[in-house]
Amino acid sequence: MTDMSMMLGPVALRSPLIAASGTVGSVVDFARVGALEAYGAAVAKSVSGTPWPGNPAPRLANAGAGMLNAIGIENPGVAAWVDEIGPLLESLPVPVWGSAVGKTVGEFVDVAGQLAATEVEAVEINLSCPNLAGESIWALDAGATAAVVKAVRSAIDKPIGAKLSPNAQDIVGIAGAAVESGADWLVLTNTISAAAIDIETRKPLLTRTTGGLSGPALKPIALRCVLQVRDAFPTIPIVGCGGVRSGSDVVEYLLAGASAVAIGTAHFERPRVGRMVMKQLRAYCSRNGVDRLQDLIGGMQPW
Numbered sequence: 001m002t003d004m005s006m007m008l009g010p011v012a013l014r015s016p017l018i019a020a021s022g023t024v025g026s027v028v029d030f031a032r033v034g035a036l037e038a039y040g041a042a043v044a045k046s047v048s049g050t051p052w053p054g055n056p057a058p059r060l061a062n063a064g065a066g067m068l069n070a071i072g073i074e075n076p077g078v079a080a081w082v083d084e085i086g087p088l089l090e091s092l093p094v095p096v097w098g099s100a101v102g103k104t105v106g107e108f109v110d111v112a113g114q115l116a117a118t119e120v121e122a123v124e125i126n127l128s129c130p131n132l133a134g135e136s137i138w139a140l141d142a143g144a145t146a147a148v149v150k151a152v153r154s155a156i157d158k159p160i161g162a163k164l165s166p167n168a169q170d171i172v173g174i175a176g177a178a179v180e181s182g183a184d185w186l187v188l189t190n191t192i193s194a195a196a197i198d199i200e201t202r203k204p205l206l207t208r209t210t211g212g213l214s215g216p217a218l219k220p221i222a223l224r225c226v227l228q229v230r231d232a233f234p235t236i237p238i239v240g241c242g243g244v245r246s247g248s249d250v251v252e253y254l255l256a257g258a259s260a261v262a263i264g265t266a267h268f269e270r271p272r273v274g275r276m277v278m279k280q281l282r283a284y285c286s287r288n289g290v291d292r293l294q295d296l297i298g299g300m301q302p303w
């Protein structure tokens with residue numbers, strides 16, 4: 001039987017699968033429909049310092065090879081999350097990671113601090129949210145990324161992951177800023193900016209016109225980010241994220257250099273997809289004589 005455990009920096013994972021933030025609610029709700037035993041960790045929906053109302057509907061749309069969303073990180077704020085979800089974390093059959101967002105560095109620090117004081121195993125810093133300037137996101141700028149990661153790093157003792165954006169022109173530069181500022185791992189990636197139009201109404205499918213594209217169309221882009229970052233920083237642990245819905249998708253990310261792989265959009269179609277992915281992964285390993293899954297990390301053979 002293949003050993004499916006992985007090390008992600010300081011965190012030991014029983015499985016390489018992570019349930020991606022925003023696609024499994026608070027994790028508590030997902031426990032009723034998902035197959036949490038298949039995952040090494042599950043990331044709760046991002047929370048901010050004060051409640052964020054989110055964007056008006058329609059904020060989800062089918063975009064052919066993927067899904068468009070512009071939820072706007074609707075969330076009840078960290079205090080409500082800590083009160084309502086915090087006490088339930090221990091009862092879940094999977095380690096939970098919190099996810100912090102903020103419009104200022106101080107808001108990130110406040111949220112991460114409050115999350116870290118609960119039973120969460122780690123805190124993901126979602127740098128793909130807008131900063132106070134409104135139109136830009138943190139993860140497009142190395143200085144802004146470094147400021148957030150550094151401040152959170154010095155404020156909490158729990159492991160932190162920095163979740164980056166495929167919209168970044170220089171993903172290696174942004175990754176470098178996060179690593180040097182103390183991130184324990186990088187999550188590559190969040191959604192990519194995209195749009196679609198209803199030709200009958202001639203309106204965009206989303207009220208905000210543009211949103212984030214996730215699902216199969218994102219996979220080759222996120223995989224490219226993993227390859228580039230792994231090449232530049234061979235020792236930084238990476239969570240590959242984008243379009244994973246099968247065991248072979250996981251193998252691809254591992255070969256590219258990821259140590260774990262997050263599943264998002266696939267949960268909407270198939271909440272127990274994690275169970276199927278692990279089955280396919282085991283079949284691949286037994287077909288290929290892989291005793292330890294970690295032996296696949298970075299195993300891509302160049303031409």
Ligand SMILES: Cc1cc2nc3c(=O)[nH]c(=O)nc-3n(C[C@H](O)[C@H](O)[C@H](O)COP(=O)(O)O)c2cc1C
Nearest residue numbers: 020021022046069126190214215242243263264265
């Ligand atoms: C409806 C929806 C909501 C999301 N909300 C969040 C969020 O709150 N925080 C976050 O870090 N990522 C969020 N994401 C991004 C996912 O965690 C993931 O990075 C992205 O969807 C790519 O993975 P996938 O192709 O497997 O879905 C959201 C994605 C979707 C589709």
